[in-house]
Amino acid sequence: MNYLRHVLDHLRKDLRLEWRSRDSINGMLFFALLVVVVFGLAFDPTSYPTTTRQISGGILWVALLFASMTALNQSWARELRNQVLEAQRMAPSPASALFLGKAIANMLFVLVVEAVLGPIFIIFFNLHALGNLWLLALILPLGTWALVVNGTFFAALGLRARNRELLLPLLLLPISLPALLAMVQATNGVLTADLDSIQIATWIKQLAGYDVIFTTICILFFETVLNAE
Amino acid sequence: MEQRNPTLRGVAWLWFGIAIAVLVVGFRQAIFLTPTDAAQGDVGRIFYYHVPIAMWSLLFPYLNFAASLAYLYWRRRDPLKALTADAFALASAEVAVVYASITLITGSIWGRAAWGIWWAWDARLTSMLLLWLLYASYLLLRRFSPTGQSHTLAAVLSVFAAVDVPIVYMSIRWWRTQHPAPVFGGGPNSGMDKSMLPAFFWNLAGWAIWGIFILLFRFALERRRQLADQEAALQAIEASLEIPQ
Amino acid sequence: MTWHSLFALSTMEHRHLLVAYAAVLIIQGGYAGWTAWNWLRLKDTRH
Numbered sequence: 001m002n003y004l005r006h007v008l009d010h011l012r013k014d015l016r017l018e019w020r021s022r023d024s025i026n027g028m029l030f031f032a033l034l035v036v037v038v039f040g041l042a043f044d045p046t047s048y049p050t051t052t053r054q055i056s057g058g059i060l061w062v063a064l065l066f067a068s069m070t071a072l073n074q075s076w077a078r079e080l081r082n083q084v085l086e087a088q089r090m091a092p093s094p095a096s097a098l099f100l101g102k103a104i105a106n107m108l109f110v111l112v113v114e115a116v117l118g119p120i121f122i123i124f125f126n127l128h129a130l131g132n133l134w135l136l137a138l139i140l141p142l143g144t145w146a147l148v149v150n151g152t153f154f155a156a157l158g159l160r161a162r163n164r165e166l167l168l169p170l171l172l173l174p175i176s177l178p179a180l181l182a183m184v185q186a187t188n189g190v191l192t193a194d195l196d197s198i199q200i201a202t203w204i205k206q207l208a209g210y211d212v213i214f215t216t217i218c219i220l221f222f223e224t225v226l227n228a229e
Numbered sequence: 230m231e232q233r234n235p236t237l238r239g240v241a242w243l244w245f246g247i248a249i250a251v252l253v254v255g256f257r258q259a260i261f262l263t264p265t266d267a268a269q270g271d272v273g274r275i276f277y278y279h280v281p282i283a284m285w286s287l288l289f290p291y292l293n294f295a296a297s298l299a300y301l302y303w304r305r306r307d308p309l310k311a312l313t314a315d316a317f318a319l320a321s322a323e324v325a326v327v328y329a330s331i332t333l334i335t336g337s338i339w340g341r342a343a344w345g346i347w348w349a350w351d352a353r354l355t356s357m358l359l360l361w362l363l364y365a366s367y368l369l370l371r372r373f374s375p376t377g378q379s380h381t382l383a384a385v386l387s388v389f390a391a392v393d394v395p396i397v398y399m400s401i402r403w404w405r406t407q408h409p410a411p412v413f414g415g416g417p418n419s420g421m422d423k424s425m426l427p428a429f430f431w432n433l434a435g436w437a438i439w440g441i442f443i444l445l446f447r448f449a450l451e452r453r454r455q456l457a458d459q460e461a462a463l464q465a466i467e468a469s470l471e472i473p474q
Numbered sequence: 475m476t477w478h479s480l481f482a483l484s485t486m487e488h489r490h491l492l493v494a495y496a497a498v499l500i501i502q503g504g505y506a507g508w509t510a511w512n513w514l515r516l517k518d519t520r521h
Contacts, residue, residue, distance in 0.1 A: 150389075157370070157374075157382050158370075158373070158374065158382075160374075160375045161370075161373045161375060162373050163373050166373075167369070167370065167373050167374075170366050171366050171369075173362075174359060174362035174363045174366050174393075175363065175366075175389055175390070175393050177397060178393065178396045178397050178400040181400055181404060182400060185404065202403070206400055206403075210396065213392065214389075214392075217388065221385045221388065224301065224385055225381070225382060225385055228377075228378040228381040228382055260475055260480060261475055261476070265475065270487050271487055271488060271491055272488075272490055274475070274491055275490070275491055275494045275495070278494065278495060279494070282498070327501060327505050330501060331497070331498050331501050331502070334494075334501075335494045335498060338493055338494040338497070339494060341490065342486060342487050342490035342491070439502065443502070443505065443506055443509070446509050446510075446513070447509050449513075450509055450513050453516050453517075454512075454516060
């Protein structure tokens with residue numbers, strides 16, 4: 001399975017680079033923490049537990065969305081130094097393997113942030129989930145993948161653009177809105193138990209469908225973007 | 230291209246004239262001839278501009294999608310055709326944004342006057358807003374990406390946007406039927422009285438003809454700019470060849 | 475409706491109607507005008 005080996009090589013490279021400096025993960029963690037604190041100050045979670053539960057899904061995903069954008073911009077910056085990108089273009093391995101390796105690496109970083117952020121979230125907002133919390137183990141990875149796969153792609157798209165950091169959110173947010181809708185609704189449904197299991201299942205299926213469609217498109221078009229000149 | 234010019238110009242002016250004529254008739258129908266709506270009063274006349282433009286705003290994204298696919302297909306095979314496709318993609322994206330902006334603005338004004346709210350997060354409005362966002366981001370990408378790459382990157386984004394539009398529509402429609410939003414007294418096409426039809430159809434036709442005119446005009450402008458760039462590049466090359474050794 | 479009543483700015487409904495129609499004409503006209511202006515500007519450099 002040559003392709004898989006290429007993906008794993010790219011993945012290992014990104015993980016190793018990140019492990020040495022730990023820029024991305026630290027940045028993300030701190031940013032997400034700040035977002036949680038700011039929202040905690042903006043309204044009083046303790047006095048309004050019901051409202052808190054109803055909006056906490058949205059806040060969690062907003063925090064993750066903005067935190068992951070800081071990491072996504074940086075993830076391709078590594079390839080710009082020392083003309084690594086030219087070397088990648090000339091390498092015989094398929095370009096989409098580079099994309100997948102990087103996307104999976106970014107996914108792992110964001111999952112680490114989620115794992116840390118989750119308990120902090122629960123503590124700061126005194127969250128007491130009313131629904132089946134195990135569903136979150138399904139919703140969080142699916143939602144994260146939706147953000148990361150498109151984010152990694154659009155970060156590569158804007159790589160040599162003038163306003164690279166500005167371009168990523170401008171492109172990513174409109175495209176991701178259906179996925180954001182699904183993940184926020186599903187998370188809220190689990191936390192507030194306002195939605196029954198069939199409705200949550202439908203949101204999860206929509207999210208999974210979105211993931212499949214856009215992963216396919218990203219893999220198909222990455223080669224075009226890498227060799228855009 | 231030089232020989233075709235006079236005929237093409239003539240056709241263009243004629244088409245423009247027809248567009249203006251039909252729009253004037255439509256305006257007259259909408260404002261003066263159609264009886265005032267019993268429920269909404271005169272404000273309901275916004276319908277005759279808002280709905281046709283909203284309907285046509287759904288067409289231009291698909292034109293953009295087709296042109297972007299054509300661009301990606303011809304990019305390596307026939308660069309000149311690809312460039313033409315790219316010009317068409319840009320023109321159709323711009324016109325899509327123009328039509329979507331008008332839809333959102335007139336809808337908002339109408340909503341405020343007729344129902345007291347500027348906006349509502351129901352299926353139709355949210356989908357239109359997202360359509361606007363997607364194609365506005367397409368135009369921004371074209372502006373911000375480095376020259377040489379912008380065509381390809383924008384074409385790829387256009388594919389994403391075109392796939393996203395139906396997904397957005399379906400997901401939001403499902404969301405909004407879960408939590409029903411305030412109903413606006415039936416959609417605009419339910420219960421269109423016979424007296425409303427002439428004004429509606431004249432404006433539908435008028436804005437279609439105008440849309441085609443402005444799309445092709447913008448396309449011609451972009452082609453002209455591309456050809457001017459090519460001329461300039463050619464002159465630069467020739468100038469560099471004339472430098473004595 | 476007449477020309478007179480179209481421009482009667484006394485009621486909110488009429489103001490909104492006028493603003494909406496004006497917005498459409500201004501946006502479409504503005505875009506067409508911008509395209510035309512660029513068209514005329516670009517014409518000079520070619521021949």
